[in-house]
Amino acid sequence: MASMEIDGILFNVLHEGDAANPLVVLCHALMSNMHMWDSTVAALHQAGFSTLRYDHVGHGETSEPPADQVGKLHFDDYCRHIHEMVERTTPGKSPFGFIGCSIGGVLALRYALMYPGALSKVVSCAAPGLTTLEGAEGIWGDRIAIFRNQGVDKLAEMTVARWFPEPCPPVIREVALKQNRSCTLAGYVTCAEAVLHYDYTSELGQIQDEDVMVLAGEKDTAIGPREILDDVATRIRGAKRVLMRDTGHIPPMHQAEEFERLVIPFLKQ
16 A cells, blocks of 8 residues: 555555556545455456555545645545546556446546546446435535534444445445444545535536446435436436446445446446
């Protein structure tokens, strides 16, 4: 792992696999960390890809934002940070693909918009929408209050229960719980505020040079999966829609083998 300072934030970045292989960037869900991708990364390496993953600001082993940035970073800032990580790690080499889950799914689409032609493949998984959802301010305000007043353990337990509906092996929830406990309050607030201030509905049709897969879990209670899939597919020409059965908000962990069975052939086709 490497530490990389960008805009006063010390990011925890991990570049793995044969550097000669096509690069896939992976972006994790809010409150999780880069290790939600452990199974996916192993499968990608076996399939002939290299990978770059990192911890969001205030998550995992990445530092909290400077005090004047808490709650003030936009998704454009996140994408700019990712782009700089790629440029520093693999100079002169554009990423082949971008896989993101939850807010990472939004960032995958935004990255494609900000850096047109840089990617060949985009996988947006469990994105909470193309714009801030109605009622989101109250929902995230309540979650921040729980974190602030009752601590990370309480919110982590609530989050994992929501992410992984039955049937789900207990070990998956235990691993996710450990990951979620690595999130700090400042990191949570900063990412949550970004979720409350975005709208890409009018721009999404500009994604034309990349193959796009939009994927969601059928049992995802964090979003309306069918509505999101339909909305994206109507705006991006040729976008592939996938609805995973018996799967919640974090398909790469909840149904890892099935997720990899769907995603890797898409990357290789």
